[in-house]
Amino acid sequence: MKALYDFSYLTSAIHEWLSSFLSPNGVLITEMILVGIAFMLFFAVLGLVLVYAERKVSAFFQQRLGPMRVGKWGTAQTIADVIKLLMKEPVINREADRFLFNLAPYIIMIAAFMAMAALPFAKGLQALDFDIGILYVAAVSSLGVIGILLAGWSSNNKYSLIGAMRAGAQIISYELSVALSLLTIVVLTGSLQLSVIVESQADGWWIFKGHIPAMIAFLIFLIASTAETNRGPFDLAEAESELTAGFHTEYSGMKFAFFFLAEFANMFIVSAIGATVFLGGWMPLHIGNWQGFNAIMDYIPPIFWFFGKVSFMIFLMMWFRWTFPRLRIDQLLTLEWKYLLPINLVNILVMAFIGLVGWHF
Amino acid sequence: MEETITTALESQEYFINMGPQHPSTHGVLRLVLSLDGEIIRKVEPHIGYIHRSIEKMCEHDSYQQIVHLTDRMDYLSCHINNEAVCLAVEMGLQVEIPERVKVIRTIIGELTRLSSHQLWWGVMGMDLGAITTFLYGFRDRELITDIFEETCGARLTMNYNVPGGLMFDIHPNFQKRTKDFVTYFKKKLPEYDDLLSNNVIFRERTIGIGKLSKEDAISFGVTGPTGRASGFSCDVRKHYPYSAYDRVQFKEILRTEGDCFARYQCRIAEMWESLSIIEQLIDNIPEGPFKAPTKAVIKLPKGEWYQKVETARGEFGVYIISEGQKSPYRLKFRSPGFSNLSALDHMARGCKIADLVAIMSTIDLVIPDIDR
Amino acid sequence: MKSVVNYFKEIYFGLRSLITGLRVTGHYITHPKEIITQQYPENRDTLKMFERFRGEVVLIHDEKNEHRCTGCSACEVACPNGTIEIIHKKVDVDGRKVKALDKFVYHLQMCTMCGLCIPACPTDAIKMANTFEHAVFDRSKLTKILNKPGSKIMDGIK
Numbered sequence: 106m107k108a109l110y111d112f113s114y115l116t117s118a119i120h121e122w123l124s125s126f127l128s129p130n131g132v133l134i135t136e137m138i139l140v141g142i143a144f145m146l147f148f149a150v151l152g153l154v155l156v157y158a159e160r161k162v163s164a165f166f167q168q169r170l171g172p173m174r175v176g177k178w179g180t181a182q183t184i185a186d187v188i189k190l191l192m193k194e195p196v197i198n199r200e201a202d203r204f205l206f207n208l209a210p211y212i213i214m215i216a217a218f219m220a221m222a223a224l225p226f227a228k229g230l231q232a233l234d235f236d237i238g239i240l241y242v243a244a245v246s247s248l249g250v251i252g253i254l255l256a257g258w259s260s261n262n263k264y265s266l267i268g269a270m271r272a273g274a275q276i277i278s279y280e281l282s283v284a285l286s287l288l289t290i291v292v293l294t295g296s297l298q299l300s301v302i303v304e305s306q307a308d309g310w311w312i313f314k315g316h317i318p319a320m321i322a323f324l325i326f327l328i329a330s331t332a333e334t335n336r337g338p339f340d341l342a343e344a345e346s347e348l349t350a351g352f353h354t355e356y357s358g359m360k361f362a363f364f365f366l367a368e369f370a371n372m373f374i375v376s377a378i379g380a381t382v383f384l385g386g387w388m389p390l391h392i393g394n395w396q397g398f399n400a401i402m403d404y405i406p407p408i409f410w411f412f413g414k415v416s417f418m419i420f421l422m423m424w425f426r427w428t429f430p431r432l433r434i435d436q437l438l439t440l441e442w443k444y445l446l447p448i449n450l451v452n453i454l455v456m457a458f459i460g461l462v463g464w465h466f
Numbered sequence: 467m468e469e470t471i472t473t474a475l476e477s478q479e480y481f482i483n484m485g486p487q488h489p490s491t492h493g494v495l496r497l498v499l500s501l502d503g504e505i506i507r508k509v510e511p512h513i514g515y516i517h518r519s520i521e522k523m524c525e526h527d528s529y530q531q532i533v534h535l536t537d538r539m540d541y542l543s544c545h546i547n548n549e550a551v552c553l554a555v556e557m558g559l560q561v562e563i564p565e566r567v568k569v570i571r572t573i574i575g576e577l578t579r580l581s582s583h584q585l586w587w588g589v590m591g592m593d594l595g596a597i598t599t600f601l602y603g604f605r606d607r608e609l610i611t612d613i614f615e616e617t618c619g620a621r622l623t624m625n626y627n628v629p630g631g632l633m634f635d636i637h638p639n640f641q642k643r644t645k646d647f648v649t650y651f652k653k654k655l656p657e658y659d660d661l662l663s664n665n666v667i668f669r670e671r672t673i674g675i676g677k678l679s680k681e682d683a684i685s686f687g688v689t690g691p692t693g694r695a696s697g698f699s700c701d702v703r704k705h706y707p708y709s710a711y712d713r714v715q716f717k718e719i720l721r722t723e724g725d726c727f728a729r730y731q732c733r734i735a736e737m738w739e740s741l742s743i744i745e746q747l748i749d750n751i752p753e754g755p756f757k758a759p760t761k762a763v764i765k766l767p768k769g770e771w772y773q774k775v776e777t778a779r780g781e782f783g784v785y786i787i788s789e790g791q792k793s794p795y796r797l798k799f800r801s802p803g804f805s806n807l808s809a810l811d812h813m814a815r816g817c818k819i820a821d822l823v824a825i826m827s828t829i830d831l832v833i834p835d836i837d838r
Numbered sequence: 839m840k841s842v843v844n845y846f847k848e849i850y851f852g853l854r855s856l857i858t859g860l861r862v863t864g865h866y867i868t869h870p871k872e873i874i875t876q877q878y879p880e881n882r883d884t885l886k887m888f889e890r891f892r893g894e895v896v897l898i899h900d901e902k903n904e905h906r907c908t909g910c911s912a913c914e915v916a917c918p919n920g921t922i923e924i925i926h927k928k929v930d931v932d933g934r935k936v937k938a939l940d941k942f943v944y945h946l947q948m949c950t951m952c953g954l955c956i957p958a959c960p961t962d963a964i965k966m967a968n969t970f971e972h973a974v975f976d977r978s979k980l981t982k983i984l985n986k987p988g989s990k991i992m993d994g995i996k
Contacts, residue, residue: 162867163597163598165866165867165870165873166598166863166866166867167597167598167601167602167866168601168602168605168866168872168873168874168875169601169873169874169875170873170875170877173877263480263482264482267504267819338595338667340595341820344595344820345489345595346489346490346592346593346594346595346823347490347819347820347823348819349488349489424860424863424864424867425860427597427598427863428596428598428661428859428860428862428863429595429596429665429667429856429859430591430594430595430596430662430665430667430668430671431594431595431596431667431671431820432667432670432671433670433671433818433820433821434504434818434820435818436667436670436671444849527918530916530954531916531918531952531954534918534950534952534954535918537952538950598863605874608874612888615887615888615890615891616888616890617890618890619888619890619891619892619953619966620891620892620951623950623951623952625952625953625954633953633957634890637888637890657862660858660859660861660862661859661862661863664855664858664859665855665856665858665859666851666852666853666855666856667856669855762958
């Protein structure tokens with residue numbers, strides 16, 4: 106039971122047990138493999154859950170029931186989808202660059218995997234605790250665009266190419282806003298290490314402690330991260346009604362599923378970063394000196410707090426997607442360079458001032 | 467050296483086949499786009515993928531049978547198409563149509579227009595990336611199709627008109643259902659504004675896009691809401707009233723901007739007008755027969771007749787040449803979609819691909835109407 | 839200065855319009871009672887079509903297996919698509935050879951459900967049924983013979 110509140114008990118127990126019969130190098134390799142398997146399983150479950158969630162949430166937004174046939178309330182629908190995708194023929198365009206065509210989905214998946222490694226899921230449940238955690242995640246999560254560009258280029262399809270080029274322009278610009286909005290909080294924490302950022306929110310989340318600049322930063326992060334995951338009103342790379350399916354027009358079967366899965370994994374990752382930096386990660390909601398209230402909040406295990414906050418962020422992103430029309434490519438860039446970036450820069454300045462004077466809590 | 471650099475940097479035009487299978491061509495329209503990056507240099511519509519030679523088929527069918535073929539042209543304003551054929555035949559036969567028929571035809575025609583505009587609104591949102599609007603549009607349309615199903619016996623291809631009147635009288639529930647729908651839809655229509663009309667992204671996407679001047683609208687023969695958004699006063703209901711349009715009060719919606727947003731606003735305003743027309747007529751359906759007596763085999767005298775009506779897309783005309791036989795010698799449909807499509811190239815030049823999609827949805831194309 | 843004010847005004851009104859949109863969709867996700875989806879094969883028992891719905895042409899038979907069709911071919915003439923084919927036979931009535939209905943062949947695959955055959959019938963022998971589940975695995979199953987085997991014409995119908 107204790108392990109539910111602090112996973113370091115569990116992880117150190119495994120570590121000691123492995124050390125008892127393996128050399129230090131052997132322990133390291135075994136642990137790496139274990140973590141890899143754990144992430145892989147987590148990825149699969151994440152995909153299943155999020156695809157189901159998206160279908161249900163979109164259905165309820167649209168006054169529909171969504172999947173209802175496979176399993177109770179359609180819960181097994183995604184499994185059925187996976188089986189269908191596995192059985193589909195992987196068609197490759199005759200003039201396509203076969204090597205890059207096959208490589209692209211894996212690059213996207215690997216980028217998502219790498220970003221996942223630095224996320225603090227709960228107390229003591231973090232694969233890698235860098236001192237440059239945020240920088241690493243921001244850098245790695247934008248690596249996926251290479252996969253998109255490769256997919257678009259190698260498909261030998263003009264629609265795919267246009268989609269890929271759009272995705273490139275989009276992600277390069279919005280990466281700035283994501284990083285800057287995260288920096289706004291880093292000004293206050295004084296550290297890029299994700300575990301330190303979480304610990305610094307023990308007495309309150311940064312979105313509340315940082316006054317209005319933190320809220321503006323959160324809003325910008327929300328917009329920019331939605332754009333970075335190619336979702337919602339910013340799904341220009343896919344742009345179903347313009348480019349049929351954008352960069353993955355030519356993909357079918359399991360390779361298409363990889364793109365699909367990566368989209369949801371990326372959504373999870375940016376939501377997790379947002380939750381960690383702005384909403385306190387796995388930290389329970391604490392309000393000042395309300396001892397009783399804080400004690401009750403502490404009673405809920407941190408892992409539930411983390412996933413609760415991430416689901417909230419994901420729900421917000423789904424809400425955007427199922428409400429707004431899509432932007433045009435030039436408007437997308439206008440939004441970034443004319444609105445988000447200047448506001449962000451001013452915001453950082455204000456935040457630095459607040460941090461300097463010590464007006465934050 | 468310098469020359470090679472400029473030639474290397476020179477952008478190259480390339481072609482894209484948009485359609486016949488493409489999500490936003492609303493059917494099987496094929497557009498050959500000539501692009502410079504994402505900017506459209508030329509749009510060349512290729513039509514004929516759903517050509518069924520309806521005009522030729524009409525030359526072998528009796529006048530009653532022609533009516534049901536027009537259902538399959540502009541399937542979203544099928545009742546109005548039927549009405550046009552029936553009015554033309556009635557003009558040729560010189561039969562006096564009962565008042566009841568005129569009013570019922572007008573009410574159902576306006577309901578058809580509403581349902582067409584609802585579908586257009588949903589699809590317009592979906593073309594611009596807001597998929598939820600599609601479902602909301604269809605949700606409201608469902609109630610109209612229920613009214614149609616109860617009274618006319620079919621949801622889409624109704625074939626409710628026959629030369630001389632209607633196939634059968636309205637259903638006893640018709641008035642109540644229609645009134646319920648009007649009260650329901652008056653509550654839902656502001657929601658359309660909340661979701662799209664006032665949305666900043668939507669406005670950015672549509673204002674100033676795909677401009678068509680009044681002169682161009684006239685010279686291309688663009689009619690309907692598309693033409694009226696450019697300031698071309700072309701409402702057949704107002705200028706050449708048929709059925710019961712001469713006794714109802716309604717405004718002809720005119721805007722001057724001629725861009726996508728004006729076309730959008732035009733259709734939304736038309737929905738309010740249609741609701742008001744229905745409200746004026748629904749309690750005043752005169753008693754009487756639902757069909758003027760006609761012969762079983764209709765033979766038009768030798769001559770030519772032209773009847774135009776206002777469908778949801780614009781001016782729809784039926785031109786009948788009769789040699790005195792039981793089927794027409796030649797029958798020509800003037801379909802609004804065809805003329806409206808011809809202005810597409812003019813509107814879309816210099817726009818981006820995303821704008822082209824927006825322009826196409828505001829023209830509100832129905833491909834079977836273009837191809838026939 | 840004015841442009842600065844406009845800049846923030848734009849942001850304010852833009853955000854407000856987005857929130858109005860979110861409120862509309864938010865309303866529907868919080869009111870699951872307004873869901874309009876029907877679960878079709880499950881609700882087959884309660885699903886009732888409107889009485890005028892045109893599903894397919896049927897030849898009305900009464901409990902004595904008698905129909906009212908004289909085989910006059912009026913429906914065949916009225917049909918725009920050649921959906922109906924009347925095959926005649928000669929029967930002896932009071933020693934005279936009279937044309938009568940042998941087979942009422944109905945090609946459902948060609949029918950556009952226009953309903954023109956119904957008013958064309960002088961004896962009200964046919965009507966449009968409410969059925970709508972016409973999907974079959976073999977196209978030939980769509981060609982139906984509407985007069986039931988052993989049925990005969992009702993007395994007094996000419």
